[in-house]
Amino acid sequence: MQTEVVRTTAEIPKVYVGHRIAPGSFAWFLPLQSGSTQRIKIGISTTTGENDVCFREFLSVLRAQGLLPPSDTPQPRGWMIPITPIPRTFANRVLAVGDAAGQTKPTTGGGLYYGLLCAKIAAETLAEAFHQDKLSAQHLESYEVRWKHRLGKELRAALMFRQLIEQLSDRELDCLFQLARHDSFLRFLERRANFDWHRDLILHVSRKPRFAVALLQGMLRSWLPA
Numbered sequence: 001m002q003t004e005v006v007r008t009t010a011e012i013p014k015v016y017v018g019h020r021i022a023p024g025s026f027a028w029f030l031p032l033q034s035g036s037t038q039r040i041k042i043g044i045s046t047t048t049g050e051n052d053v054c055f056r057e058f059l060s061v062l063r064a065q066g067l068l069p070p071s072d073t074p075q076p077r078g079w080m081i082p083i084t085p086i087p088r089t090f091a092n093r094v095l096a097v098g099d100a101a102g103q104t105k106p107t108t109g110g111g112l113y114y115g116l117l118c119a120k121i122a123a124e125t126l127a128e129a130f131h132q133d134k135l136s137a138q139h140l141e142s143y144e145v146r147w148k149h150r151l152g153k154e155l156r157a158a159l160m161f162r163q164l165i166e167q168l169s170d171r172e173l174d175c176l177f178q179l180a181r182h183d184s185f186l187r188f189l190e191r192r193a194n195f196d197w198h199r200d201l202i203l204h205v206s207r208k209p210r211f212a213v214a215l216l217q218g219m220l221r222s223w224l225p226a
Contacts, residue, residue: 002043003074106159
């Protein structure tokens, strides 16, 4: 769920985590400059379906921090964000691309870059298909083979990481953020982190003993019966 408000005071982007306002995901306070006017995107993402309750709670947090006047009651828009690909992205005369195919980053739900990447693969596949006058599912299957070859490892690593993070308590999440403040980790982010490709960062994090222990707690909790 997301809304926009207009502000005149400058603020920096802020990300919020925790089960109270964004169970299984995160919330955001994102200033965007448009000429002399500053718009702010306020939104939450959850995996529990309690979006209305969580969004109201997030607004109350922002009001308590002085980031939203008490009189403001912005109305959000809501939509679904897929975080895993659909079982099959091709059929007779059909290719599924972008959000429709579930080609998003499991870590953040962002899908613009992956959607464009897969759209390029789809266009190349269709150009070959039109040239040969072959638009059957059997011929278009190469699209799925090619995009999974490009994104498959990235999506699997990111999905596994997200599933572990979703199991952590707020206290364990705080612990991870404290560990991430260490200079060695920040230097790695500056050198190697990529906005669109998260697998290297996930592998780096999983090799750190203290990070690994925290993630293992999430893994064990995911195996236990509810």
